[in-house]
Structures are given as structure tokens and as C-alpha cells.
Amino acid sequence: MRLRLSFDRPNRRDLTVFGGYCLAAAVYIAIGVAWIDFLFSFWVGLAYLLLAAWLIPTLVRRLA
Amino acid sequence: MSWAAHDLEPYAIQKHMRLKVAFVPLLIGSYSPDMMTKWFVYGIHLGPWDLKASDPAQFHRGWPGFGFTHSLIYGVAIGLIIWKVFGSKLWGVSFIIGQFAHAITDTGDTVGTMLLFPWTFHFHLDAWAYAGQTGRMTDAAAYFSGLGSMWDLVFIVYGLYSWRVLTSAYFDNVIYRADAFWPWLNRLVPRGALVVLYRAAFFYGTSRWIAWTIWAHVIHHYPYDLSWGGPHWVPAAHP
Numbered sequence: 001m002r003l004r005l006s007f008d009r010p011n012r013r014d015l016t017v018f019g020g021y022c023l024a025a026a027v028y029i030a031i032g033v034a035w036i037d038f039l040f041s042f043w044v045g046l047a048y049l050l051l052a053a054w055l056i057p058t059l060v061r062r063l064a
Numbered sequence: 065m066s067w068a069a070h071d072l073e074p075y076a077i078q079k080h081m082r083l084k085v086a087f088v089p090l091l092i093g094s095y096s097p098d099m100m101t102k103w104f105v106y107g108i109h110l111g112p113w114d115l116k117a118s119d120p121a122q123f124h125r126g127w128p129g130f131g132f133t134h135s136l137i138y139g140v141a142i143g144l145i146i147w148k149v150f151g152s153k154l155w156g157v158s159f160i161i162g163q164f165a166h167a168i169t170d171t172g173d174t175v176g177t178m179l180l181f182p183w184t185f186h187f188h189l190d191a192w193a194y195a196g197q198t199g200r201m202t203d204a205a206a207y208f209s210g211l212g213s214m215w216d217l218v219f220i221v222y223g224l225y226s227w228r229v230l231t232s233a234y235f236d237n238v239i240y241r242a243d244a245f246w247p248w249l250n251r252l253v254p255r256g257a258l259v260v261l262y263r264a265a266f267f268y269g270t271s272r273w274i275a276w277t278i279w280a281h282v283i284h285h286y287p288y289d290l291s292w293g294g295p296h297w298v299p300a301a302h303p
Contacts, residue, residue: 008228018227021263025271032275033283036201039275042071042095045268046261053267054260 024052065124065196066169067207067276070094071269072219073165078239079229081161086243089146089155091265093162096142097133097170098124106200120197121301125175127184134170135181139163154243172215174293174300186303190293191215193300206298208280209288213273220270230266232259 010018028048032039039045074090105124107116117123125131132138139160147156170177176188192212195203207213228234239262240246250258280286289295 010227014227014231017232021267025267025274028267028271029275029278032272033278036279039272040200042265042268045272046264049264049267050257050260053263054257058256 020057021053024049027052065098065173065194065203065207066166066212066216067204068213068216068269068273069169069219070098070166071265071272072216072223073169074162075223075229075266076219076226077161077165079226082238083242085158085161086152086154086245087158087239087262088243088245089158090162093139093143093159093164094166096159096163097138097166101130101133105196106203121175121194121303124196125170125177125186125194126303127178127181131178131184132181134167134177134179136164136167136179137181139167169215173212174302176303188303193293193295193298194302195298195300197301198298202298204276205280205284205286206295208273208276209286209295209297211290211292211294213277214290216269216273220273223266223270230263235259235262 028038028045071094074087074094077090078085078087101124104115104117105120107114109115119126119129122131123129125134142163143156143160145156146159147153150156167177167179171179171187172189172191173194174188174190174192175194176186176190178184179187192210192215193206195206198206223230235258240250240258246258253261281288287295287297289297293300
């Protein structure tokens with residue numbers, strides 16, 4: 001009997017969402033490395049993510 | 065202490081327990097042992113005052129001190145209070161699981177935790193150096209140079225491998241259904257924002273891990289020391 005690891009492959013929509021979060025993460029990391037205090041608080045991270053991954057995309061969709 | 069594992073472990077637990085846990089108290093439980101103490105370990109400036117524990121490791125993990133927050137009995141006690149006050153067994157049990165994960169994970173460093181408090185014996189695996197007493201920046205540099213950061217990386221990789229746990233479909237079918245908190249919050253906040261809130265701790269833990277690693281090894285060139293108990297260039301605290 002052979003054991004095989006299976007990986008559930010994401011579809012295009014999943015990858016698009018993931019790409020958006022990667023972009024948001026890249027900006028967060030860049031700000032954090034430049035200004036380290038930005039990394040200290042979970043609440044700052046939460047507020048940033050709400051802005052970057054929900055509020056801005058929602059506003060852009062409405063304006064488009 | 066761990067810098068990102070406490071953000072990430074709840075997602076691994078969630079993957080395996082599905083509807084048997086509520087995510088919010090699981091995450092609160094995972095954060096709870098450090099909630100009241102971390103600021104005093106590193107110290108803060110408050111107007112003309114500098115507030116900092118004279119013996120940070122003792123204050124954080126010891127007795128006398130607040131080390132009982134890293135014990136199993138503390139998790140059970142707060143979990144029972146949550147069960148009685150909020151009338152939710154699910155919330156109480158989920159909090160306990162999250163708090164247990166934190167207390168057990170922190171046995172990985174050189175100070176360890178008093179898991180079986182009031183027995184004040186410290187369980188410690190000595191895998192990475194506890195350096196909270198050196199201040200936040202040196203502690204970060206040491207942590208992200210030793211095995212502690214590799215332990216965090218395990219949960220980042222496992223979370224990405226278990227990526228379905230982070231999807232909006234999983235949120236709708238499991239997270240939202242398991243806990244009445246989410247439908248209640250949905251009356252105030254749109255569903256799209258709820259999904260973002262659910263993913264926030266994973267985003268925070270992973271992004272912060274990458275940022276601190278860049279800060280420690282690209283900006284400041286602290287040496288990696290992945291030997292057991294390392295990094296040995298920092299003075300590790302012991303119980």
C-alpha cells in the first residue's frame with residue numbers, strides 16, 4: 001500500500017483572493033520594517049486588514 | 065515566549081475540530097495568558113514614569129508573579145466563568161483549548177510554564193531562549209534567530225497547506241454556523257468584513273513573522289542559531 005499526500009488545489013477565484021492578501025501583506029510588512037512600532041499591536045493589524053482587504057476593495061467596486 | 069504561534073495555532077485547532085469549537089473564544093484563549101502581562105515584561109513609558117517588572121521572567125512566568133496565567137488551572141477557571149456568565153459551554157470549552165495551546169507552547173522556551181500550578185514546577189523543553197528580560201527589540205532579534213521562530217513557521221506552513229480553513233466558504237459553513245456571535249455581529253457588520261475579521265490573526269501572525277525576520281536578518285544581521293536552546297548569543301532566562 002502506498003501513502004500519498006494530496007493537496008487540494010485552489011481555483012482561480014481562490015488565487016485572486018490570496019493574491020489580494022499577499023499584496024496587503026507586502027505593504028504591511030514594508031511599513032512594519034520601516035516603522036517597527038506598526039508591528040506591535042494586533043489591533044493595528046486588524047484595522048489595517050479591514051482597510052486593505054475590505055473597505056478599500058468595497059469602495060473601489062462601488063465607484064467602478 | 066512565542067511571537068506568532070499564538071496567532072496561528074487556533075487555525076490548526078479549528079481545522080481539526082470544525083463545529084466543536086467557536087473561533088473567537090479559541091483565539092481569545094490563545095492570547096489570554098499574555099494579555100495583562102506582556103506590557104509590564106517589556107516596560108512602558110507613561111509620562112514621567114517608566115513601568116517595568118524588576119524581574120520580567122519571574123513576573124511573567126513565575127510565582128510570586130503572574131505565571132499562573134500560563135497554567136492549565138487558569139484556563140479551566142476562566143473557561144468555567146465564561147460558561148456560567150455567558151451561558152455558553154462552547155465558548156467556555158473553546159477558551160480552555162486556546163489557553164491550553166498557549167500554556168503548552170510556551171513550555172518550549174528556557175523558562176517554561178507552571179502547567180500544573182499551584183505546583184510551581186516549571187515545565188520547560190529549553191528549545192529556544194527566553195529573552196523577555198532583555199527588552200522587546202533584543203527579545204525579538206533572539207526569538208527570530210532561534211527555534212522559536214521555526215516553530216511559528218510550522219504553523220504558517222500548516223495553515224497555508226490547510227488553506228481551505230481560511231476560505232469564505234469555510235467561514236460560511238463552519239465558523240459562522242458554530243457560534244451565534246457571528247450572526248449577532250453580522251447585524252452590525254457586513255459579511256465581507258466578518259470574513260476579514262476571521263482571517264485577521266493568521267494575516268497578523270504570518271505578516272509579522274516575515275517582517276520581524278527581515279528586520280532581524282536583513283536590516284540588522286543578527287546571527288541565526290538554530291541549535292537547541294539558542295540563540296546562545298543572548299543571555300537566556302531560566303526558572
